[in-house]
Amino acid sequence: MKLANYVYGQWLEGAGDGIALQDPVTGEELVRVSSEGIDTGRALEFARQSGGPALRALGYEGRAALLGAIVEVLSAKRAEYFDIALRNSGSTEADAAFDVDGAIFTLKSYARAGKALGPARHLKEGARVALAKTDAFQGQHFLMPLTGVAVFINAFNFPAWGLWEKAAPALLAGVPVLVKPATPTAWLTQRMVEDVVKAGILPAGALSIVCGSARDLLDHVGECDVVSFTGSADTAARMRTHPNVVARSVRINIEADSINSAILGPDAQPGTPEFDLAVKEIVREMTIKTGQKCTAIRRVFAPAAASRSLADAVAAKLASYRVGNPKSEGVRVGPLVSRAQQAAALEGLAKLREECETVFGGGVDFAPVDADPAVSAFVQPTLLYCDKGLDARHVHDVEVFGPVATIVPYADTAEAIALARRGRGSLVASVYSGDAAFLAELVPGIADLHGRVMVVDAAVGANHTGHGNVMPTCLHGGPGRAGGGEELGGLRALATYHRRCVVQGGPALLEALSRDAADAALLGS
Structure with a gap:
């Protein structure tokens, strides 16, 4: 037809x-x-x-x-x-x-x-x-x-x-x-x-x-x-x-293109509501539509002391997600839309691995549920960790349009701002913090390079509309690399x-x- x-x-x-x-x-x-x-x-x-x-x-x-x-x-x-x-x-x-x-x-x-x-x-x-x-x-x-x-x-x-x-x-x-x-x-x-x-x-x-x-x-x-x-x-x-x-x-x-960020404040340590909210949203953004969203989280900036704990928490949740044929019971993550998109995502992932370590996923023997890898277009959700910060290149420049995110530790607020700005213009950044001093410095420090900044703390909790969810009553778009x-x-x-x-x-x-x-x-x- x-x-x-x-x-x-x-x-x-x-x-x-x-x-x-x-x-x-x-x-x-x-x-x-x-x-x-x-x-x-x-x-x-x-x-x-x-x-x-x-x-x-x-x-x-x-x-x-x-x-x-x-x-x-x-x-x-x-x-x-x-x-x-x-x-x-x-x-x-x-x-x-x-x-x-x-x-x-x-x-x-x-x-x-x-x-x-x-x-x-x-x-x-x-x-x-x-x-x-x-x-x-x-x-x-x-x-x-x-x-x-x-x-x-x-x-x-x-x-x-x-x-x-x-x-x-x-x-x-x-x-x-x-x-x-x-x-x-x-x-x-x-x-x-x-x-x-x-x-x-x-x-x-x-x-x-x-x-x-x-x-x-x-x-x-x-x-x-x-x-x-x-x-x-x-x-x-x-x-x-x-x-x-x-x-x-x-x-x-x-x-x-937009290499969007999630940013944990210095107060978002393991065990806090802000930490848990960030983990939930990172996993959601990596898996909903298999990461094929222009607003999806690609980079995660976390205080150095909490970054490894964050990586472990995100990896643990990803491990519980079944990836495969959406017609099969219990599957929560489907394929990319085509073999061409799969090839592009795997090529980008290979570049990121040049400067990152793999925390979860990306295995060569990955087998999707009820699907033939030889004809299907699956990419396993993959979490990376990069300790090179501003010296990294691909992490800030390569958008893998699939279920891939990279955690990058930061030392202080100034470095968090600089890392977010390395995206050279993004649709959205989400911030997980209740630290008023941190937010007062960070939000103005990144706002001119972002179309939307979403701030989530314990008081907001689960009431937020989502990092990647575009609300019709709010602006969608972004400067610079994001298209202007x-x-x-x-x-x-x-x-x-x-x-x-x-x-x-x-x-x-x-x-x-x-x-x-x-x-x-x-x-x-």
């Missing part, structure tokens, strides 16, 4: 044999995808001319209602999506829930938040500015929805959430969406789009999908479009410098899909434009 593309209001199969999507446990071919013969320029123009005007005519409140209707469709199909995630991504039930339920929750959040903007069609920012000695000539800043397309070129690890966490604010802003999912796991994204299209919720052209190669897609984007990419820094660099993107100053939002992009953050995300402009004129004109505007201050709520 070949998955169809949905463009210019039509379902079209790509030409040729296409690319096979496989079960990462058995190697079985599942479906094929192809974008050959698809006119991407026409697809974008149809979205601009048909989908965009129809969406913007509804106002924010009307578009929020559309998101709510999408939630109902996806919720009804949840079991089918879990089955696709199991077969195409090797997802355990917990892994599938993280992706699928996360997508539905994010859509619900934006459906609810969008109602606060009412029937308005654009946003008014701040008070009027006097431009003359009298009130005859004034200025008013507005945020106007873009008249282009939100183009999503997504990663393989979140085929459900990766689509809807981007699409929810774009659609709410009145901007149509064209998604190009990562090929290895495109099936789930395509099925969700198919279900929403069949339900007739969105206007024609509001949602399009191209499966397979992006081909010449970037040749056709324009100055009113937004391109959002999640993936490797190398690919992101090529996209930023694409001749058409540069020539037309296309807005581009990037989430790239921003997503989510509640209604703040709408700013990506609006253009700020100032209208200068008489009071009557500005009053007329303001009557159809919601207060942009609501984006910060």
Whole structure:
């Protein structure tokens, strides 16, 4: 079976044999995808001319209602999506829930938040500015929805959430969406789009999908479009410098590599709640989705006196996790999504071992439960220990996109800050400490290189939302190596899909434009 593309209001199969999507446990071919013969320029123009005007005519409140209707469709199909995630991504039930339920929750959040903007069609920012000695000539800043397309070129690890966490604010802003999912796991994204299209919720052209190669897609984007990419820094660099993107100053939002950290404070010694909370979260981040999360913990910085105890505690918990076929009873850790990803992870792990010792995992004779290592894509959860600190290179520069983390001891707060900053920009750091003096120095010392800093102490306990869990009401993104992009953050995300402009004129004109505007201050709520 070949998955169809949905463009210019039509379902079209790509030409040729296409690319096979496989079960990462058995190697079985599942479906094929192809974008050959698809006119991407026409697809974008149809979205601009048909989908965009129809969406913007509804106002924010009307578009929020559309998101709510999408939630109902996806919720009804949840079991089918879990089955696709199991077969195409090797997802355990917990892994599938993280992706699928996360997508539905994010859509619900934006459906609810969008109602606060009412029937308005654009946003008014701040008070009027006097431009003359009298009130005859004034200025008013507005945020106007873009008249282009939100183009999503997504990663393989979140085929459900990766689509809807981007699409929810774009659609709410009145901007149509064209998604190009990562090929290895495109099936789930395509099925969700198919279900929403069949339900007739969105206007024609509001949602399009191209499966397979992006081909010449970037040749056709324009100055009113937004391109959002999640993936490797190398690919992101090529996209930023694409001749058409540069020539037309296309807005581009990037989430790239991120070597995230967990940091234990000097008070987080064995036996303390902070120590135990850190152990639990490190193991969770190494094993949920088999470590295939852009937000997963890759480096763990611990006080030198507690670092070995931490390594022992994490290793002991990892030893109790069964790794293998998610269909088998008791399995908690599945495969990577493909043999190619397995090979990349093992190559990165080999580099880390050049400067680390292995505490747990990584055995050459590792045998997954109920799976043939010769055809499957498993990587055993592996914990490393590196005592080289700032002198290490690979630990701070190589992201192994799998179930691998490295513990690095530090001597004092200044060294902990320096180690965290060696990541050169990360999506998230989590800190486990109740030491006020330590936190007062550490958090400001790392905040400018992190999109999110999560601090957990005994009082927070199990109430925290998780190191790697991206909440729709909070910012997702990070500077430097992490891509420099921003997503989510509640209604703040709408700013990506609006253009700020100032209208200068008489009071009557500005009053007329303001009557159809919601207060942009609501984006910060």
